Amino acid sequence: xxxxxxxxxxxxxxxxxxxxxxxxxxxxxxxxxxxxxxxxxxxxxxxxxxxxxxxxxxxxxxxxxxxxxxxxxxxxxxxxxxxxxxxxxxxxxxxxxxxxxxxxxxxxxxxxxxxxxxxxxxxxxxxxxxxxxxxxxxxxxxxxxxxxxxxxxxxxxxxxxxxxxxxxx
Amino acid sequence: xxxxxxxxxxxxxxxxxxxxxxxxxxxxxxxxxxxxxxxxxxxxxxxxxxxxxxxxxxxxxxxxxxxxxxxxxxxxxxxxxxxxxxxxxxxxxxxxxxxxxxxxxxxxxxxxxxxxxxxxxxxxxxxxxxxxxxxxxxxxxxxxxxxxxxxxxxxxxxxxxxxxxxxxxxxxxxxxxxxxxxx
Numbered sequence: 479x480x481x482x483x484x485x486x487x488x489x490x491x492x493x494x495x496x497x498x499x500x501x502x503x504x505x506x507x508x509x510x511x512x513x514x515x516x517x518x519x520x521x522x523x524x525x526x527x528x529x530x531x532x533x534x535x536x537x538x539x540x541x542x543x544x545x546x547x548x549x550x551x552x553x554x555x556x557x558x559x560x561x562x563x564x565x566x567x568x569x570x571x572x573x574x575x576x577x578x579x580x581x582x583x584x585x586x587x588x589x590x591x592x593x594x595x596x597x598x599x600x601x602x603x604x605x606x607x608x609x610x611x612x613x614x615x616x617x618x619x620x621x622x623x624x625x626x627x628x629x630x631x632x633x634x635x636x637x638x639x640x641x642x643x644x645x646x647x
Numbered sequence: 648x649x650x651x652x653x654x655x656x657x658x659x660x661x662x663x664x665x666x667x668x669x670x671x672x673x674x675x676x677x678x679x680x681x682x683x684x685x686x687x688x689x690x691x692x693x694x695x696x697x698x699x700x701x702x703x704x705x706x707x708x709x710x711x712x713x714x715x716x717x718x719x720x721x722x723x724x725x726x727x728x729x730x731x732x733x734x735x736x737x738x739x740x741x742x743x744x745x746x747x748x749x750x751x752x753x754x755x756x757x758x759x760x761x762x763x764x765x766x767x768x769x770x771x772x773x774x775x776x777x778x779x780x781x782x783x784x785x786x787x788x789x790x791x792x793x794x795x796x797x798x799x800x801x802x803x804x805x806x807x808x809x810x811x812x813x814x815x816x817x818x819x820x821x822x823x824x825x826x827x828x829x830x
Binding site for chain 1: 654660
């Protein structure tokens with residue numbers, strides 16, 4: 479994907495182009511974190527609004543896609559954590575059947591058994607598995623992103639691998 | 648198959664997972680509506696004293712864009728809260744640098760923060776329980792707005808995200824209702 483320089487002559491139109499180029503990636507992150515299509519849509523909206531507001535201060539040190547990805551991950555982490563904590567108090571469970579159906583629709587060719595297994599992981603481990611194995615973040619960067627030590631990231635990955643292997647056998 | 652081989656197979660499956668997903672509908676319309684309703688930063692100065700703040704909806708239908716002008720003002724207050732650690736309550740704010748000074752914006756933030764903290768200090772000293780509760784809710788609402796603006800200023804800064812998360816959690820840890828706070 480070619481990188482777009484942020485020179486906004488018609489800011490809204492240009493931003494729509496940026497949105498069109500990147501929204502699928504952002505939705506994929508949001509969907510895996512939220513495990514709910516409605517909440518994933520909210521995260522996408524939040525991520526792009528944050529990006530819109532911050533675009534003038536984007537300094538070009540990183541690629542636009544990298545920066546936008548980081549914004550999306552933060553939006554997903556913020557949104558999903560707040561909501562999941564609230565829903566836990568209300569004793570609501572994630573509807574994995576609905577999630578799997580959405581994954582099947584939105585990501586043709588996805589390994590649905592694997593996606594279900596990842597979605598069933600405990601909160602901390604799930605986030606780390608998505609960031610590391612699917613999104614390709616190194617452990618150190620995940621540790622910084624989540625405010626935990628790198629050793630915790632690695633131990634969560636170890637635990638997650640064990641749980642995933644059990645779920646997939 | 649050895650444990651190492653099973654790990655490798657699992658990691659390969661994860662690496663093949665799609666990184667793109669197509670939303671069921673065009674979300675651009677929602678995003679466009681949201682950014683169109685985002686006012687410019689300088690509207691923070693137009694806040695009316697009896698403005699109404701509704702807490703951010705943490706669940707329910709689509710998340711709407713927060714009340715930005717009030718939140719921007721609150722953001723100024725939060726920044727100052729950090730800056731004025733060590734400063735005595737009630738002490739007059741330092742004189743503002745000349746407007747063209749590069750410190751002018753920081754001084755404005757500090758002044759707003761001083762007022763915010765002083766108001767909270769007065770609330771603790773004199774208000775009754777009802778007023779105090781309402782004041783605390785207003786303070787948290789302002790903090791949440793400030794945290795949101797921190798994220799806006801540094802969208803890829805995980806620390807800013809954690810501040811927003813923590814403040815949002817503090818608000819959500821109330822009684823579950825979504826009170827309306829009036830100044």
